[in-house]
Amino acid sequence: MQPKLILIEGLPGFGKSTAAQLVYEILTEAGNNAQLFLEGNLDHPADYDGAACLTKAEYDELLGMWADSRHILSPRTTFHDGYYLVEYRKIVNEHEPLLPKEWMDTLARKDVYELPLAQHRKLITARWGQFTEMALQGTDTYVFDCSFIQNPVTMGMIKNEAADEYMISYILELEAIIKSLNPLLIVIEQDDLEYAFRKAVQERAQEWSEGFIKYFTTQGYGLGQGHQGLEGTLQVLEARRELEEKIYNGLTIAKKKANNSSYDLNAYKQALAEVLAEYF
Structure with missing residues (x-):
């Protein structure tokens, strides 16, 4: 059975959104019916953005x-x-x-992302359940950017300093909900986290970097650890990468890693195509 859901994950600046777009292109170019939902899409069928x-x-x-x-x-x-x-x-x-x-x-x-963590989790898991039931009725493959691991970890670890065990159980609960969709998880990696994030800071609007640094250092894990500024944000991201590796290792759904350290778009697309060829 081909995957009806492809999940793209990775740290900020690693190339998740680009990967999601490339995966969508590869699927549609091969004649597959696919739907792409990038971060911030207000019509996301498995998340609440702006609600x-x-x-x-x-x-x-x-x-x-x-x-x-x-x-x-x-x-x-x-x-x-x-x-x-x-x-x-x-x-x-x-x-x-x-x-x-x-x-x-x-x-x-x-906002749903301002609620107490337990209430937020209950709403999000129910939303994923509704999406799974809907997706099973159709033939489309859905491509999601960062909603499976990043959003829960951001809400749990970054905002609320939730323990690793709690976050792992949260993602495993989501995994159990979507298993009937035969999902494929693709995690985007970079050899040098600091270089990748600093590159993103330089290339994106100042408003993005200032908001990101504030979010990661003035609440939850960052505040609890005393991390500050850009350097502190990098420390939080290192801790987040360690947690997400634990989560990845505990998942039983189909999963692959793709490296984007070269920032070569053609090579990146080819690498993703090779991953998808195993399942389509």
């Missing part, structure tokens, strides 16, 4: 405060397991000039 989670009381309060915006809120709201999930970033994209700032600030504070 707020509210209790009924919080949702009713929001509607009561700004009743005139009900027609904007309702179409972007779903109900799951006792909570209202509001796609607030889509609402911003569609209606920003019409929205009260206080309304959007309230929703941003209730």
Whole structure:
């Protein structure tokens, strides 16, 4: 059975998004039906990006405060397991000039990635379950960028300083959910982590690097270890790489590693094609 799900993972700056795009190209060029979901895609079928989670009381309060915006809120709201999930970033994209700032600030504070870790995990695992059921009904192969390991580890280890054992159990729970999709995990590696991350910092907008460094050093693991600035961020990334290697070693799904140290796009695509040829 061919994989119905391909998971691309690796550290920031290693070339995950490029790999996901190349994998999608290889699949479609070979005539396979595929769907690509990169990091930040608001339509991601197995994750919540830009969604707020509210209790009924919080949702009713929001509607009561700004009743005139009900027609904007309702179409972007779903109900799951006792909570209202509001796609607030889509609402911003569609209606920003019409929205009260206080309304959007309230929703941003209730983002799924701002919830307590246990509640967040429950929502995410349920979401993966819904996706798996849906994907089994079709013929497409899904290509996901960083949602399987990176997002849980970022929320658990980086934000909440969760123990390795907790993070390993979290990913193993996700693995059990998606096994029926015969998934393939491809982890992107670099020989020199520091070089790869510094290269990303130089090439990307200053806003990205400043936000990244702040996120990795002012909360959770980075704060607990006393890491600061760019150098501290590199130390956090080294610790994250060690954790992700433990996770990788404990997984039983099909898994491969691809090295992107040369930054040669043609060679990179060829290496990924050789990996995919084993399964397609």
